[in-house]
Amino acid sequence: MPSPTTVPSTFDTHLLALPLYEDHHRELAQRLVTWCAEQREVLAGAGRPETVGRRILRALGDGGWLAFLDGGPDDYRALCLAREALAYADDLADYAFSIQALSATPLRRFGTDEQRRRYLPGLAAGTLCGAFAVSEEAAGSDVASIGLAARETASGWLLNGAKAWIANAGIADVYTVIARTGPGPGAFGLSAFLVPSDTPGLRVEPVPMIAPRALGHLVFDDCALPPEALLGARGGGYPIAMEVLGRFRMTVGAAALGFARRAADAALARSRERPMQGGKLFDLPTVRAAFAEMEVKLDAAALLVARSAWEIDRGSPRYARHSSVAKLYATEAAQQIVDSAVQVFGAAGLVHDSLLERLYRQIRSLRIYEGSSEVQRAIIAAAIDPDRTPRGAS
Ligand SMILES: Cc1cc2nc3c(=O)[nH]c(=O)nc-3n(C[C@H](O)[C@H](O)[C@H](O)COP(=O)(O)OP(=O)(O)OC[C@H]3O[C@@H](n4cnc5c(N)ncnc54)[C@H](O)[C@@H]3O)c2cc1C
Structure with a gap:
């Protein structure tokens, strides 16, 4: 069994030494702790949480911590170690990292080559900010009761309705949105869409939370999307949300x-x-x-x-x-x-x-x-x- 590493407090070094982890995880843990210490000023920076969140996202991108989002292998032990270290260092650092990874995952797993080419390089660099919009006021725990309507039109899709409690609302450049495309009951008839934040008909209502962060409700009012905004198969929205x-x-x-x-x-x-x-x-x-x-x-x-x-x-x-x-x-x-x-x-x-x-x-x-x-x-x-x-x- 490998000996405990020299990673300072943040991690339990004896736990990291268990065979559940590999050497590259132990090295990653060490680098994470060092990076967080070096970035102390960025992480503790003053300003509105929206501004600080974008600044931290850029620092994460510059530091290479988001690079895996564009073509890197899935490594959930690495993802967990990153969240543990970032949460130890700063709430907004964990928030920025986790929401970016969460929103890139449906694209990584279900996006077309074109969709991936359009968004993943920016998400991995921290220059683009993502969000994953599933919840609604009347559909939080009960995802199957989502009501946001996506109607197919001659030129694509028209979205009408709302999403609630969406992390990064207001600072995201692109939202992955789960909406109802079919008459099917419950989980059937839901699909995923990629919605750029500057799409006409999309509006953000910020919500102040007890721990300040960029978060809000999204309102869709005749929000028109092209056909290629559909992410994954039509009707595949529920499995995408559940898997992610x-x-x-x-x-x-x-x-x-x-x-x-x-x-x-x-x-x-x-x-x-x-x-x-x-x-x-x-x-x-x-x-x-x-x-x-x-x-x-x-x-x-x-x-x-x-x-x-x-x-x-x-x-x-x-x-x-x-x-x-x-x-x-x-x-x-x-x-x-x-x-x-x-x-x-x-x-x-x-x-x-x-x-x-x-x-x-x-x-x-x-x-x-x-x-x-x-x-x-x-x-x-x-x-x-x-x-x-x-x-x-x-
Ligand atoms: C900080 C923060 C960030 C968030 N970010 C996002 C985001 O980025 N994207 C997104 O889509 N959503 C996001 N959410 C929303 C979050 O996913 C929902 O708040 C969550 O799913 C619960 O839904 P709800 O708040 O509507 O509560 P409800 O579903 O109304 O639940 C109320 C209570 O009923 C209980 N309950 C519900 N169903 C059952 C059941 N079957 N059995 C027993 N008890 C039950 C719940 O546990 C809870 O205690 C965020 C929320 C917070 C607080």
Whole structure:
């Protein structure tokens, strides 16, 4: 087994040394941590989240971190390590990276040569910004009930309706949009479209969130698209959305791990410095127990994320179920870890715009987007084989 690498805190070096990872992953982890440290000023830059988001996207492109989007191999362990490192460093860095990767994935997997040529080089360079628009006000968890209408016309398609809660709305150059093209009920009759942001009839309504970021609703009002805007097969929109979301769930778990590690590290440093009852806060048994709980959760989350990423990289269909397990556990555990870290800080953890206060706001959405915790539980329960030999039976 390879020895632990010298990657500083962000990652658990002993976990990276497991055979679930290869040497190029360990080297990648090292480079990620170094890059994040070098880019500290860009990541911490002041300004509106929209401006900062585009600036970080450009830096990610210049750093080569998005290059894989244009012709690179699928490597979900690398994707998870990138999200973990970026989330540890900065919320908007993870946001910029993950939404770009999420929006490029349907193009990479289902785009024509022409569509890929048009968009992927810019997305990989960070000069073009992407977005993936599935949700609607009345169709969040229940993707099959999407109502945005795409009617076929003599010159292409006409879109009417709205999308809700779309990451990168307002700064994206191109939206991958799932709309209803057929009369088919539910999941049938949905198709995917590539919609440039300057298409007449498309309007963005920004929505301020508890953790500031470019996000908003999209309104389509007689938004006309050419025939070649269709992405993948007509009627293939539901499988495209489900496949992309299924693949990315484990990466949400990885981001949760990054936020949680940052909170736990900050709380540990604080507890070792803070004088308490003649010693340090960390000397108190109940505080030590809190850190033990955090450690167990971090270990379990990291192993679950690594398992599902390793499975998808080697082509095992079991990744789908385990991607949900990883997302559910890691995001729920991260919420608890950040909360425990705030508790360790006491009032200092509640100061507006302090690190802990920001992490407390930033971690919340991960239990909701790309399939809420309740939806993950439903997916996992459905995947449990009812014919499995009951435990204890011979
Ligand atoms: C920060 C952020 C970024 C986002 N980015 C995007 C994006 O880029 N693109 C995009 O398309 N969408 C995006 N979303 C939307 C996100 O995918 C939806 O919020 C999510 O799917 C949940 O939908 P909803 O908010 O409508 O909640 P609802 O679906 O209304 O759910 C409300 C509650 O009901 C529960 N519930 C729903 N169904 C079930 C069930 N079957 N069993 C048990 N409980 C259930 C949910 O778990 C939840 O607790 C984003 C959301 C956030 C917060």
